[in-house]
Amino acid sequence: MSMFPIATTTVGSGGASSITFSSIPQNFTHLQIRGISKSNVTGTSNRYAVQIQFNGDSSSSYSMHQLYGDGSGASAFGYANQTAAEIVENASNDTANVFGAAVIDILDYTNTNKYKTVKAISGVDANGSGRAAIGSGLWLNTSAITSITLLDYGQTFLQYSTFQLYGITTA
Numbered sequence: 498m499s500m501f502p503i504a505t506t507t508v509g510s511g512g513a514s515s516i517t518f519s520s521i522p523q524n525f526t527h528l529q530i531r532g533i534s535k536s537n538v539t540g541t542s543n544r545y546a547v548q549i550q551f552n553g554d555s556s557s558s559y560s561m562h563q564l565y566g567d568g569s570g571a572s573a574f575g576y577a578n579q580t581a582a583e584i585v586e587n588a589s590n591d592t593a594n595v596f597g598a599a600v601i602d603i604l605d606y607t608n609t610n611k612y613k614t615v616k617a618i619s620g621v622d623a624n625g626s627g628r629a630a631i632g633s634g635l636w637l638n639t640s641a642i643t644s645i646t647l648l649d650y651g652q653t654f655l656q657y658s659t660f661q662l663y664g665i666t667t668a
Contacts, residue, residue, distance in 0.1 A: 500529065503662045512537060512653040518662045519644040521606075525664030528603040530645070532660035533596040535588045537653040547599065548581035548648040549615060551636050555580045558637040565630035581648055582634030585619035586627075590655065597621040606642040613642060 506516050521528070534547060550559075561582040562575040576583075585599035599619035606613060613636040620629040647660060 499666050501525070501664045501666070503528075503664050505659065505661045508654045508656055508658040510656050512655050513658075514649065514653055516647045516654065516658075516660055517644060518646075518660075521643050521645065521662070522664060523607050523641060523643070525607075526605065526667045527665040528606050528642070528645075529663045529665055530601040530603070530647075530660055531599070531663070532601075532647075532658070533598050534649070534658040534660070535596045535655040536590060536649050537655055538589050538650075539591050546583045546650045547585045547587045547597075547619075548583045548650055549601070549634060550581045550646045550648065551613065551638070551642045552640060552644055553646070554636070554638065560635040560637070561632065562634075563630055563632040565628050567628045568626070582615060582636070583650065584615060584617040584632035584634045586621050586630050587619075587649065587654075588621045588623065592623040595621065595623050596658070603642065603645070609639050609641055611639060612637050 504518050557578040559579040559582040560577045564573045586597045588595045588597040601617040604614045615634040617632045621627040
């Protein structure tokens with residue numbers, strides 16, 4: 498297995514409501530996104546969510562699941578018929594210099610015979626509070642993925658939030 502960098506996006510001083518990777522090459526087996534992020538939102542126990550959409554599709558064709566722990570216990574949730582899949586944790590603006598970190602795998606992204614599956618591991622440590630999470634998402638569409646949009650759940654990614662897209666080959 499080999500990984501190849503495709504693109505990197507770093508948010509500038511004005512912030513960004515979304516980050517899009519477009520014109521994704523179709524010659525890899527899987528994709529991986531690695532990122533650090535921070536939201537402009539406050540008052541959310543030092544964390545917030547990042548959502549993912551494919552090919553500009555904002556219809557209710559996404560499902561998601563997440564299992565997370567916050568130091569005092571574990572919880573889980575799952576939703577169907579969503580307009581995006583909420584799969585990773587993001588740092589809120591409650592704690593200075595704290596970013597959430599995530600690794601997102603997008604499996605078989607060019608296979609037009611099956612729905613697309615996403616899995617992620619993420620977390621935020623806010624000096625004693627925060628969350629660690631594993632999440633999964635499903636896009637109920639068989640189209641090959643040509644673009645990926647990351648959304649800050651209706652908020653704004655703050656400066657220095659950075660996401661890197663990699664292509665993975667299995668040969």
